[in-house]
Amino acid sequence: MTTRIDTRFEKLKAEGRPALVTYFMGGDPDYDTSLKIMQALPGAGSDVIELGMPFSDPMADGPAIQMAGQRALKAGQSLKKTLSLAADFRKGDNETPIVLMGYYNPIYIYGVERFLADAIEAGIDGLIVVDLPPEMDEELCLPALKAGVNFIRLATPTTDDKRLPLVLSNTSGFVYYVSMTGITGSAIADTSKVNQAVDRIKSHTDLPVCVGFGVKTAEQARAIGQSADGVVVGTAIVNQIANTLDAKGAATSDTVESVATMVRGLATGVRAARLAPTQ
Amino acid sequence: MNQTTNPNSFRTGPDEQGMFGIFGGRFVAETLMPLILELEEEWTRAKADPAFRAELDHLNAHYTGRPSPMYFAERLTEHLGGAKIYFKRDELNHTGSHKINNCVGQILLAKRMGKTRIIAETGAGQHGVASATVAARFGYPCEVYMGATDVQRQAPNVFRMKLLGAKVHPVTSGHGTLKDAMNEALRDWVTNVDDTYYLIGTAAGPHPYPEMVRTFQSVIGQEAREQMIAMEGRVPDMLIAAVGGGSNAIGLFHPFLDDKDVQIVGVEAGGKGLDGEEHCASLTAGSPGVLHGNRTYLLQDGDGQIKEGHSISAGLDYPGIGPEHSWLKESNRVEYVPIMDTEALEAFQLLTRLEGIIPALEPSHALAEVIKRAPKMGKDQIIVMNLCGRGDKDIFTVGKILGVEL
Numbered sequence: 001m002t003t004r005i006d007t008r009f010e011k012l013k014a015e016g017r018p019a020l021v022t023y024f025m026g027g028d029p030d031y032d033t034s035l036k037i038m039q040a041l042p043g044a045g046s047d048v049i050e051l052g053m054p055f056s057d058p059m060a061d062g063p064a065i066q067m068a069g070q071r072a073l074k075a076g077q078s079l080k081k082t083l084s085l086a087a088d089f090r091k092g093d094n095e096t097p098i099v100l101m102g103y104y105n106p107i108y109i110y111g112v113e114r115f116l117a118d119a120i121e122a123g124i125d126g127l128i129v130v131d132l133p134p135e136m137d138e139e140l141c142l143p144a145l146k147a148g149v150n151f152i153r154l155a156t157p158t159t160d161d162k163r164l165p166l167v168l169s170n171t172s173g174f175v176y177y178v179s180m181t182g183i184t185g186s187a188i189a190d191t192s193k194v195n196q197a198v199d200r201i202k203s204h205t206d207l208p209v210c211v212g213f214g215v216k217t218a219e220q221a222r223a224i225g226q227s228a229d230g231v232v233v234g235t236a237i238v239n240q241i242a243n244t245l246d247a248k249g250a251a252t253s254d255t256v257e258s259v260a261t262m263v264r265g266l267a268t269g270v271r272a273a274r275l276a277p278t279q
Numbered sequence: 280m281n282q283t284t285n286p287n288s289f290r291t292g293p294d295e296q297g298m299f300g301i302f303g304g305r306f307v308a309e310t311l312m313p314l315i316l317e318l319e320e321e322w323t324r325a326k327a328d329p330a331f332r333a334e335l336d337h338l339n340a341h342y343t344g345r346p347s348p349m350y351f352a353e354r355l356t357e358h359l360g361g362a363k364i365y366f367k368r369d370e371l372n373h374t375g376s377h378k379i380n381n382c383v384g385q386i387l388l389a390k391r392m393g394k395t396r397i398i399a400e401t402g403a404g405q406h407g408v409a410s411a412t413v414a415a416r417f418g419y420p421c422e423v424y425m426g427a428t429d430v431q432r433q434a435p436n437v438f439r440m441k442l443l444g445a446k447v448h449p450v451t452s453g454h455g456t457l458k459d460a461m462n463e464a465l466r467d468w469v470t471n472v473d474d475t476y477y478l479i480g481t482a483a484g485p486h487p488y489p490e491m492v493r494t495f496q497s498v499i500g501q502e503a504r505e506q507m508i509a510m511e512g513r514v515p516d517m518l519i520a521a522v523g524g525g526s527n528a529i530g531l532f533h534p535f536l537d538d539k540d541v542q543i544v545g546v547e548a549g550g551k552g553l554d555g556e557e558h559c560a561s562l563t564a565g566s567p568g569v570l571h572g573n574r575t576y577l578l579q580d581g582d583g584q585i586k587e588g589h590s591i592s593a594g595l596d597y598p599g600i601g602p603e604h605s606w607l608k609e610s611n612r613v614e615y616v617p618i619m620d621t622e623a624l625e626a627f628q629l630l631t632r633l634e635g636i637i638p639a640l641e642p643s644h645a646l647a648e649v650i651k652r653a654p655k656m657g658k659d660q661i662i663v664m665n666l667c668g669r670g671d672k673d674i675f676t677v678g679k680i681l682g683v684e685l
Contacts, residue, residue, distance in 0.1 A: 056584040057458060057570060059465040060308045066452055078582040104306060105569045109583030131306040131569065135296065156310040158472055163313060181310055182470040 004097040004125045005150050005173040008047060009208045009229060018225040020045055020270040021210050022263055023101060023234030025052035025068035026085050027077025028241060033251040034072075037241070037259050038089045042096045044260040045267025048210075048230065049089075050128065053082050053102030060130045062185030064235045067242065071249055079106040079115070083122040090123035099126040099152060099173070104140065112140055116147040126150035126173040134166050141170050154178050155201055164204050174208040174230060175201055179215070185235035188214035195227040218269025225273025233266055289536035289612050292603065297486020297573075299606035305485040307572045310469045319487045321392050326494070331387060338383045339498060342416070343373045345380075347499070349506035349663075354633045362516065362656035364649060366666040367503045367531060370638065376668035377499060377527040378409035378480060384495035386413040389476035396471065397421040399478045400464040402429055402457035402523070403594035403641070404436025405668060406480030411445035421445040424463040427455035429593050436672055454587050457597045461571050481524025482601035485572030489601050496530025503663055504534050511661060517542045517652065520665040521645040522615065523559070523594050525601035527667035536612060544652070545604060546644045548590035549617030559588035561600045562608050562615040575602040591620035591676065592640035594668070622647040627670065627677060639668030640676065 012019050022041050027034050041049055054069035054077050061069070086098050100119065107115050107129065119127075127144055134141075134153070141151045150173030158181060159167050168175065179194045180186060188194065194211055201209050211224050212232025221231045240262045244255040292299040305315060325331040339345040348371065352364045369377040389397060397414045399421070401407030407423040414421030423440055427449040430437055440447050453459035461484075468477045482492040507515055518535060520528035522545040535541045550558030558564065561576045568577040570585055578586040578598035588598045607613040623640055626647040631637050638646060645664050653662055670677075678685045 054584075057453065057462050059462045059571070060310075060469060062466075063452065070453075073584060080582075103569075105577075105579070105585070106583035108569050108574075109566075109579065109581070130308050131572075133305065133307060133309050133312045135305050135312065154309045156308075158310050158313045160313065167309065178310060181472045183466045186470070 003148070003150050003173065004095060005048065005099070008097050009174065012047060017271055018228055018273055019047035019210065019230035020221070020263070020267050021048040021050055021212070021230045021232040022046040022237055023050035023052060023232060024237050024241065025054055025065065025072050026082035027054060027072035027075055028068040028238070029071050029245055029249055029251050030075040031077065031081060031085065033255055035085055035088055036256045038085065039092060040256055040260040041263060042093055044263035046096070046263055048097045048099060050099045050101045050232065050234065051082060051086060053079055053100055053106060055103040055106060058103060060183055062183040062235060064185045064238045064242065068238045079110050083118050083124070086124055087122040094123070097125040098123060099128055100124055101128040102130070104129050104131050107140060112143055116144060116149060119149060120147060124149065126152050128152045128154065128176060130154065134170065137170055145170060145172065152176050157181050157197065164201065168205045171207065174210050175205060176232065177201060177209055177211045177228070179211050179213045182213065184213055186214050188220065191220060191223040194224055198227040218265045221266050221269035222273045225270045231270055237262060286610065289607070289610070290533065292606065293486060293490055297490070299603045300609060301567070302575050302602035302605040303486055303489055303573050305572060306569045306574065307485045308469060310472065314468070314472055315485050317392070321388060322487050322491050325388055325391060331391070334387055335384055339380070343379050343383060344371065345498060346502040346506070347371055349503060349510060352634050355630065356653070358633055359650060359653040361653040361658065362660040362662045363658070364653055365507070365515070365661065365663045367499060367663055369499055369527065369665060369667045370642070370669035374405070374409045374412050375671065376405045376409070376639065377496060377530060377665070378406045379412065380498055380530065381480065381492050381495040381526060382409040382413040382478060385478045385491070386417050389419070389478070390417060392476065394476035395419065395474045397476050397478055398424070398464050398467050399480060400424045400457065400460040401480060402426070402460070402596055403592065403672065404429065404433040404440065405594060405672070407445070407447070408436050408439045408443070410478050410480070411440040411443035414445060415443045422467070423447050424450050424460040424467070426457055426460045427451045429456060432676065433593055433672065435675070456587060458585065465571070481526040482529045482603060483524045483571060483573060483575065483599060489573065489603055492526050493529045493533055493603065496526050497533045499527065499530040499665060500532060500534035503531060507661070507663065514538050514541055515661040515663040516540070516656070517544065517660070517662045519544045519546065519645045519648050519652070519662060521546045521595065521641045521667065522600060522604060523548070523597050523641060524599070525604045527665050529601060529603055531663070531665045532613060543613045544648060545613055545615045546648045547615055547617045548588070548592060548595035548644060549619040550589040550591070551620060553617055556586065557589035558617065559590045559595050559597065560617040561598055562604060563617050567605065570599055573602045575605045576600050576608070591623060592644065594639070594641040595644065616648060618644040618647040624677065624680060626650055636666070637670035638666055639670045640673045641668055642666050
């Protein structure tokens with residue numbers, strides 16, 4: 001089954017450039033602002049949208065995304081509303097892939113079958129669920145693949161060659177390479193190391209490989225885009241949102257536009273990268 | 280496949296995937312998965328290694344002070360006028376609680392694995408103190424994550440940890456309690472994967488922690504069994520223990536799970552009552568969900584967001600529970616009941632006056648259940664309660680509630 005994700009990466013491959021994948025937290029700082037941010041992303045140069053599902057205990061995230069989740073939950077965000085956000089976005093954009101990213105418990109409580117049905121209905125293309133390693137594939141990964149939703153796995157610096165085939169099995173859409181051992185928003189040590197890791201993963205799979213965790217600037221995006229098929233920016237965008245909020249944590253007239261401006265800058269960096277010649 | 284009723288034995292879990300029925304598992308980020316597999320491999324080797332067993336036994340005997348006494352509480356028994364009450368006195372262990380049993384075991388594993396840095400989470404600070412203690416004993420740097428709220432209400436334990444050379448990180452993210460401390464410890468571990476050993480304090484978290492912690496704590500139940508047979512010529516009629524994460528309880532219960540005639544009761548923190556939000560009774564009032572690496576009963580809302588718990592006892596103040604307890608609940612082998620703050624506080628004072636033992640607020644919950652049950656039982660019947668911690672750490676909390684300035 002071909003998803004919007006597959007179609008998008010094929011198109012970008014033809015253009016000879018990597019994807020800019022942008023993450024933001026659904027419902028941060030409130031539903032309506034969040035929808036406007038999402039609607040502004042494709043025009044600003046985002047090729048794939050990662051839509052964060054807030055969770056009370058985000059154990060793989062740094063302070064920026066933790067706070068974004070808390071803001072969203074405080075504003076009344078729920079998994080159901082995050083799915084509505086995607087559905088509302090789809091009314092005006094039927095091409096940009098949407099990947100939901102978050103933790104398993106809200107999905108488990110929603111009910112896996114019902115969640116997959118509603119996610120497809122809302123126009124979701126893929127899932128990244130941080131706390132579901134391949135050992136737990138029966139929980140959500142296999143049902144998602146059966147339902148035609150991509151299950152995007154995280155590969156990390158601790159995923160060695162012995163384990164990589166297991167991680168890649170049942171992965172679809174793309175592979176998300178976590179640039180370092182750490183939480184979201186930490187600093188990338190060395191982009192050349194990241195590029196070596198991307199090459200290693202590519203020797204095991206034909207899937208596109210996107211790199212995230214710690215990419216903050218257009219220059220980093222360009223450097224990583226030389227080997228990766230996509231560059232994920234999350235914390236920097238979430239911080240940008242946070243910086244425009246008023247003292248009470250509410251959106252201001254700058255919020256949406258400042259995110260769009262940042263994404264345009266990142267898109268310039270990504271578009272300046274050249275894909276490494278494919279074999 | 281997920282049979283939860285009438286298994287041949289209640290003592291064979293978890294399975295190879297780390298599951299107790301539908302509970303347990305390994306719900307962790309990929310970065311941690313190789314570390315957890317490495318830990319499982321080393322744990323499997325250690326279990327089969329007589330030298331590991333010998334070193335553990337030696338430390339238990341000469342460092343911790345095991346076996347802990349089995350004490351017949353004569354005056355309490357008389358006072359209640361029913362079943363004979365025995366205390367398994369793990370509060371007499373080095374560091375003042377059962378937590379040391381697990382820490383001694385895990386530090387030996389950390390040493391075998393060549394790790395050079397220890398991290399731990401703590402609520403009341405008992406596990407933090409026990410971790411800092413074994414880290415000092417074996418010469419490791421130790422960093423303890425503790426909710427900022429708990430740092431304030433458990434100041435003596437914070438100072439103890441610092442004296443022992445540990446670094447205490449107050450955790451302000453989330454609501455600054457034990458669950459946030461555990462999140463922060465996991466964030467540290469995911470960042471420092473090469474050198475760090477995460478010393479989890481309760482029988483929860485991703486496989487193999489629940490099984491491993493249970494095994495180290497089962498020394499409580501094994502001793503209790505031998506002591507009962509020596510003292511009374513038989514196993515007791517009832518076991519009672521407090522459950523927060525559930526490590527002292529599973530340690531007492533596990534060796535008796537297949538003794539069909541032994542009734543087993545776990546006591547949760549009912550806080551200010553189950554009809555409100557201020558309690559920690561995840562088994563009685565929660566529902567199954569996934570947090571901190573395992574599926575288990577949790578306090579959560581309809582969207583799967585985890586709620587904050589409340590208990591007078593910081594050690595029971597965790598919105599989850601070890602997965603094996605969830606399974607034992609669903610298979611009806613163990614009965615779980617709540618005890619309110621006020622009941623625990625009364626039990627605390629009663630024991631202090633009647634037996635000259637100041638219990639921690641955690642086992643005071645178990646004691647309150649003993650007080651309810653013993654009078655209804657025959658004088659020839661026997662209850663064993665796990666007196667898993669001493670109350671020195673709680674005198675400030677109790678003083679404040681009783682209106683005494685210390």
